[in-house]
Amino acid sequence: MAEIDSPLGSNYIAGEHGNVAAGIGVSLAERRNLSIIQVTAWPNTIPTVLTAIGSATGLIIDNKPGLGRVAGEKSVFGFAPGRFLVTAASADLETRLRSAISADLGTIVPLTHGRCVIRIAGPASEWVLSKLFALDFSEHAFAVGHGRATLHHDIHALIQRVDQDAFDLYIFRTFARSFWTILGHAAEEVGYRVG
Amino acid sequence: MTSSRLNTGGRIERSRTIRFIFDGKAYTGHPGDTLASALLANGVTLFGRSFKYHRPRGVFAAGSEEPNALVTLIDGEVREPNVRATEAEIHDGLVAESQNRFPSLEHDLMAVNQLAGPLFSAGFYYKTFMGPAIGPLRGTRFWMFCEKFIRRAAGLGRAGMAADPDRYERMNAYCDVLVVGTGPAGLIAAETAAATGARVIIAEERPVAGGSLVSSGELIDGRNPAVWAREKAELLAGLPNVRFLTRTTVWGHYDGNVLAAIEHVADFKPNRTEGQPRQRHWVIRTGKTILATGAFERPIVFPGNDRPGVMLADAVRRFAMEYGVAAGSNIALFTNNDSAYDVARTLSQAGVGIGTIIDVRTDISGTCRDIADVAGAELLLGHAVTATHAGKTLSSITVQHFNAQTGRVSGAPREIKTDCLGVSGGWSPAIHLASQAGGKPEWDEDLQAFLAPEAHQNWVVAGSAAGYMDTISVLSDAATKGSAKHRAALPTVDAPMFDASPAPVYQIEPDGKTQKAFVDLQHDVTADDIRLAYREGFHSVEHLKRYTTLGMATDQGKTSNVPGLAIMADARQIPITAAGTTRFRPPFTPVSLGALAGERYGDLRPHRLTPIHDWHLSAGATMYDAGLWHRPMIYGSPGETIEQAYIREARTVRDSVGIVDVSTLGKIDIQGPDAAEFLDRVYTNMFSTLPIGKARYGLMLREDGIVFDDGTTWRLGQDQFLMTTTTANAGPVMQHLEYYLDCIWPDLRVHLTSVTDVWAGAAIAGPKSRAVLESCVTASKVDDATLPFMGIVHARIGDIPVMICRLSFSGELAYEVYCGAGFGTAMWEALISAGTPFGIVPYGLEALGTLRIEKGHVTGAEIDGRTTAHDLHLDWMLSKKKPFIGSAMLGREGLQDNNRLSLVGLISLDNQPINGGSHIVADATPREPADSFGHVTAACYSPALGKYVALALVKHGSSMIGRRAYASDLLRDKHGPVEIVSHHMFDREGSRMHG
């Protein structure tokens, strides 16, 4: 099977960048080789679909806006009514979800090729992300595991908080290189490491 | 030497010296100095020339309200004009220059404008430049002629031509309480708010906290108030729930408790760390705002009040207490209220002598008398300043008897020597941010000032901004505003008691011809201008403002609004409250455009790249910005022009085979049991009848019957479709579909997902395209039986899964091949290598356009928001069997009119290119204006026809076919004969694509 190209191309330069004299504020990395599947329930099937996602992935969440869960490489979160993003490193994620969720429960759209996942981690993560997104990134407003749909100018992004100071950013593939440049620029002030 | 550095005092760091340059001359100052304080310390009192009259001007205030001392800061090629010298902090190597003077500040030739005083009075531009209705100077022509001279003579600083290399950033912030200002009110309010555990942001415009406390002569808790304020601020800044921003001006107050602020992160630093922005634009969303913005002192208007050396009384105190600078060697004060006595008291404590205090009132308190006595100042009660005398800076003033009740000046003039006159006309609470997000300000007769209006959002005003004018009541007011639950312990204040109410005296008007009396120093608006506006009928404050430009300069009239209104009220013989006031608008102080643009410029502007982008670059493509997309325009060979390249590419497609990146097409995944029904409603033609594994060309209209978008939609399953849209309309089509599902047909069970980014697409077109596919596609046949026109197969190229649909935009036998975007380049390279034996060429947007123009296929240039299906000869797509969006309004008279523009082809008869946008006219000779009966939407050279051709929208299009006309583009000097032909200019029968 062919390997999925990174949309970041030669703009992905491993190493330390920006004002690293005062330390590394954030680390930036592309998460590769993930299966990214969108599941959408019908209005009356949301709890059933959440149970099905739980059985397919082991990640069980309640039906509340933006709720999510992270376990290692696997994650799930809601970002619109009845709509969830499920991510795992295993290639059979789509098959498992399709067998758990029939057409009368909801629909499945594989987005693996259409999204670039960037993990930003480190003490200055909230500071750097606040430059780009009009979201309250403080932990009491945006708890670990939760997801948000938002945008930076024209660039739509889904954001999941995967740890106290770490976030996964799901960026539309065709915008990813542009966004990566913007993110690096924003992180220069605090010093950042790629890789 | 007039002004000078005192031996002690101020928050400047005297042990360190900073070197800077003003108007080419080197000066020194200390850390903590502003440009204004450092220059005053060096004895410099002349800072600039005025806006209209080029009068010499000095420093008038000590803070952000400064109207006069505007300078340009210069960093190499980069110029930042109109910076207030009272706010610019100096650093080593700072270069500043004065403004609006020619050739130099000392000798300004334009100062002759003063002699022509009446010429520049209120309404000057309207009266002078509204030309006659006829003749060579009709309308605005005289203005056009004079403009460049006037622009040079009048104005502020000049911006540079060099790009600003600085970095600006945006920061989004959220809090429960935002406190604006850190004077006594702000500090106490912030302390009480923070004690409740709320998330608090504190914003202070100046480099240090404390506000009035920094220069106050009072004692707080028995201690120096500046030290008390600094310690309180440090305590607050150390709390985990507080963010304390200094050098941060909150400049806008918007709907929903959103406030905008500029933080001057590095303006004052000679060197910045890597990645550090010069300014940071904060957008703060808060639960509640406490506006502790203090008050501005305002002047009294009197003849000659603009001389360098005349300044606000409190500014004299601030220079002494904050910067250790005496603004003059022989200081006089002129007042209508008690606050000037507090200035006198503080100055004499600091060792700065006061020669004379002139007070318009006859009856003042014992406290005030005692202060004058202790300061050793001569007290002239019931007097006013009626003239000033100066060379480059103030040398003396004329004083006369004044009756504050009648406003009459009388008695013999007396000349008093002084080089610095501190003026106080009372205080105006700084209600700018409150006014931006509130109702009409309310006039307070006692304070002679406007108070904050009724709040429309969750904000409160605290301290002197709320009209509390002494430190004790400021502190107790602020403590109640910080939190309803929690109250701070208030410190003790040791201060004399003053009366906050000024005498209602705004202007001193001696009889006879006198010197100009300025109200708005920055725009050179005089008291006479306001009275002239009144006589000419411009009475309302809104008219007054626009006719005289009062308050319209960069300082927005911080010191001039109330005196201006008072003078108009006096002229109209009505109370000020009846004269009303204008509403304040953002920004509170000027904001640089760079800070607002933030990171959205240059390389950091968002853009979109197709999955095959890097291949295009390595193949030497010339890229083209199409919206946010970067797309190949041509793949030029060395020495080829753009035209030669696209002609070669298009010809190769017709002769053998070409390949083009179509990944930019909008793609929407449509799933659900009602998907087919939904498509029947949104498309003009039927989709429920489309078999699985087939595609159909679809047309969408708007509700008003006008064409909206077109594209092919593929049925991938019983309940699953893949819709493609034009590149430009991908977003709008998605919104259109979502609107109908959410708002009109919520009962339909359909899910929509944008999958534009999921798929890479390549269109392979030309007579040899099938042969290319046959040589590389596995897992499915691609012959005519397996893959007929509009058929779809799932197959593989190498190990890449692909979907192939046989459809054609070029008019040739053609296929669109899709795969996962991450495999896009691999698929593309596989197709190129499979096509090489067949002479395949990649082609760009120009050739794509050429092929579709030859075929008369429409795109956004023809689907322009005005054309109907009938206009574009697409009425065959309008189903009669079902209603669809737009069907109800299609039949309207105007949409059926024979006079409508409709699509035709044009062939150039003089073998010259036809310009896009040309008008279609009947006249053989170029003429302006001419009757246009159509326009060119797209044009190219057609290799298939061997002619320059175009598509056009032309009146009575179909009946014009065969007629001759002219394509006229007078802007680009082109006017040439064309023949109107059918829009199907090539292969009308469509035999090639079915081949």
Add this chain to the structure above:
Amino acid sequence: MIIKCPYCGPRDVIEFVYQGDASRTRPEPASTDQAEWNRYVYDRANPSGSHREYWLHSGGCRQHLLVVRDMSSHAISSVSFARENTSSGDRR
């Protein structure tokens, strides 16, 4: 301006697209009453005061919201999902 999305919470207006008057009702699709269609497509009241309108949360959950907003003060009195507002639109 801030709109409080029922799913995403309070968000800046920049994330939303105005989608027009929500007080009108679309005629029956098969209706040929031109006056009725004309009212639906073109006639707007532009009241000074309370107004029902649709906003698409295009930068968030992509749901259409029914927003009741005071046109003179911009104060928003209610926000709900357009889908759950059964009085909007037609049923076919």
